[in-house]
Amino acid sequence: MKTITLFAGAVLGVLSFDSTAADIADLAISSASAKVQLQQVQRIGQVERDAHGTPLQRYAFQPVSQPQIVITSAAGSWNWAGQGALQIQVQNAMPWAVTLEVNVDGAAGQHLRAVVGLPAGPAQALVIPLHATSPRAFGMQAGPPMPFEDRASAVFVATTVEGAIDLAQVREVRLSMPAPQAVQQLLLGKMETSAGDSVLQDAYRNIVDQWGQYTRGHWPEKIDSDAALRSAHAQEQQRLLAQLAERHVLDAYGGRQNIALTRTGWFHTQKANGRWWLVTPDGHAFFSLGINTVTAADTRTYVQGREYMFADLPPDQSPWSAFYGSSDSRDAERGASAGIGANNGRWFDFYAANLYRLDGSNGLPDWRKRTLDRLQAWGFNTLGNWSDDALGKLHRVAYTLPIYINGEFGNVSSGFDYWGRMPDPFDPRFVQAVEHAVANAAASSHDDPWLLGYFADNELAWAGQGPQGRWGLAMGTLCGEARSAAKQAFIATLKKKYGAASKLASAWGITLGDWSALDATNFPAPEPNAAHPAIAEDYSAWLRHYADQYFSVVAAAMHRHDPHHLFLGGRFAVNTPEAVAACAQYCDVISFNVYADLPQHGVDLNAIHKLDKPVLITEFHFGSYDRGPFGKGVVSVWAEEQRGAAYARFVQAAASDPAIVGTHWFEYVDQPVTGRLIDGENSHIGLVGVTDIPFAGFVDAVQKANLGLRY
Structure with a gap:
């Protein structure tokens, strides 16, 4: 820690909160080069000292x-x-x-901002990096819990800092609380700066042990030896x-033998007595x-460039070399991967190890048997x-298959491109890609009665963000280049309806x-408004046409290559009424990924x-951060003990x-502490941990x- 004196022309040094200079009434700091204002904050009592004898002053935030x-x-x-x-x-x-x-x-409105949740307990050093940073820059979506122990002292590093500043012209430091509901008291002591980023890196240093567990945490399923691992599994x-x-x-x-429905020899859907059911082949x-992602091959994490995070990384030699590999960088165009550091090179798979x-x-064979035993014992x-294809082929539980529609075809931005832009279903190359993808997916399973059905893509960007998000795909289509097949199809529908460009202009305000103006790249598509209802009407019609084109193309290919199995939809994360209605027309089941406390709060039933x-609810979970990984998932609870109750209510x-x-x-296994390869997600949302020990x-x-469900 570097301490520097504070005089004109010099840089910042120690600002001591325990000064008692009489000439600065009711201020916390007295210095020749710093002044303090207390705004709705009251200084209380005399100087106190922490366990190390460090002077602290008490303040009450109103x-x-x-x-x-x-x-x-x-x-x-400064x-x-x-x-x-x-x-x-x-x-x-x-x-x-x-x-x-x-x-x-x-100067000039520049500032850095950090928001931290200070836990109750002893005094600690709060460290604010003087530059923008986040756990994403270190390759993960959530950073390690704070504080941590550093040489017998508690250190709380703000792992997320936003903004930018010219450090040669620092004007003030503000410590505030956002609208406290009651008086909140803090004890504040010395403030100083230090050179370098060592403390920030220390926040991430040696956070993973040789088994892939978080080193600084403790929980019942955590192991400390290979013998303990084998004992827990026995x-x-x-x-x-x-x-x-x-x-x-x-x-x-x-299937439930007490509810007999139509027998076809394949999984299908049937409505009986006012209720929809999936029906077994029998x-x-x-x-x-x-459970999603029941596989032993989705737990890799990058180690290259951040070896300091791993306390005891196994050597890259036999037998451990089998669990090392390397990958290219994440797709920088995806919102899921934007800003993620440590995004390429060598990785290690702790779960497989x-x-x-x-x-x-x-x-792997033992894992497959054990995993299927678990699923059946737990009521799945x-x-x-x-999930692992080989698990389905063992014919102990039903399985699903994804259809990955990839290729060199056009795309459209809806404004919510987290996993990428929307495929352009009007592009002839998309039709070819669908034919190829469906044929590949159905090749080995079209005659397997244990196959429940197929999903097409996942979490496509059917809508944008914000109040006008419903119309994002329509507006994005018009903003595209003239060569966009979707854009030309949209323009054709407008020409057919209005005939003259002047009529469209009047209807939309x-x-x-002339019509050629619509061909312009970045055409300023108007937002729907009450004064011009035709905009919303035309956008809605286009959204339905777009979704019809997508789902009809996929459904037709599926029926050609596999007439027996279900089309389980596209796993909506964001959607529009038009997209859902189109899915209902062409799919056997509408699938939604629902991250909410109850299905009814995530889907317009x-x-x-x-x-x-x-x-079919195709994704949901409840996470906490007290079993190793730092993230709590999309929907979190306060502690591990609450996850089971949340699951039971939802199901x-x-x-x-x-x-x-x-x-x-x-999903089945917790995400890696230091983040998965695709996007750095690192949440505790699994049924089992990185050691393959279930959270009992x-x-x-x-x-x-599962075994007590009431229908």
Whole structure:
């Protein structure tokens, strides 16, 4: 830590919160070069000291919109050039976590901003990097929990900092709280700067052990030796044998023998007594309880360029060399990958390495048997998307297959391009790509009765963002280049309806000299508004035409190559009424990835009931951050103990709706602590951890919910 004196023409040094100079009334700091204003913040009592004897002053932040302490330079600005971090000694004096916002302001409106949740407990060094940073820059979507212990002292590093600033002209530091509901007290001590980024890197140093577990955390399933790993699995095997013996009486495919429906020899859908069902080949009602990504090949994480994060990385030599590999960088055009560092080169697969530790060279066959035993014991009957193909071929549970439609065809931006732009279904090359993709997917499974059906693509960008997001795909189509097949198809529909460009211009309230004006790249497509209802009408018609084209092309290819199996839809993450209606027309099932506390809060089921089509929830989960990985998933709970109850509520709510025919959890294995290859996701959302040990309390609750569902 570098301490520098604070005089005119010099750079920042120590600003001590414990000064008692009489000439600065009720201010926290007295210095020849710094002044402090307390805005709705009260200084309380005398100087206190922490366990290390460090002086601290108590401050009470009042319950107003933005109470803050403002520290300004008496000389107008400080020169912090060459400094890497700002450090403040702080202690949360409340029995709960407190949100503190730190702003460092410079010239011309420049500033850096960090928002941290300070936990209750002893004093700690709060470190704010003096540049923009985030866990994404380190290759992961969520950073390690704070604080961490560094040489017997607690250090809280703000791993996310936004903004930019000229460090040669720093004008003030503001410590504030966003609208506290009651008085919040903090103890504040010395503030200083330091050179370099070592503290930020220390936040990520040695965070993963040789088994891929988070080193700084503790939880019941965490192991500390290979012997402990084998012992945990041996104990689980005994439990599995007992659980399998208690399974309910089902047909060979997992259908309910007490609900007899039409027998066709293939999975199909049927509505009976006002309720939709999936039906097994043997003719019994089947509520699909599935898990996505049941595979041993989706847990790789990049190690190249961040070897310091791994405390005991196995050597790149036999037998561990089998679990190393390398990949090209992530797709920088995808929103999911934007800003992700450590995005290429050498990776390591901790999960696969742990399977080797457990089962040796027979790891994969043993894993497959153990995994299917678990799924059946826990009440699951379906392998969800992206699962190991070999598991389905073992014919113990139903399985699904993805259709990946890739190729050199046109695309359209809807404004929400997280996984990429929308495929242009009007491009003849798209039709060719669909034919190729469907033929490949159906080649080995078209006559397999254990196949539930196919998904086409995943989470396509059917809508944009914001209040006008519904119209994003229509507006994006008009904004495209003249050579866009979708754009020309849209223009053709407008010409057919309006005839003259002047009529379109009048209906939309725009200036349009002639039809050729629409060909312009980045044509300023108008947003729908109340004064010109024709815009929304035309956009809606186009969205339906676009979705009809996409789903009809895929459905036709599927029926040619596999007339037996179900078309399970496109796994909507964002959607429009037009896209859902088109899916209902051409697909056997409408599939939604629903990240909400209940299905009813993520899907407009009233609209679905009017369409009279079955629905499959193809992704949902509940995560927490107390089992290793730092992320809590899309929908989180406070602690591991709450995940099971959340699962039970969700699945029972789904089973209670007459249109919903199943739920698929995302996903089987926890994501790597340091992030998966594709986008750096690193959440605790699995049924098992990186050591392939199930999270016992959670899976017990899942099993109870699955076996006790009421329809």
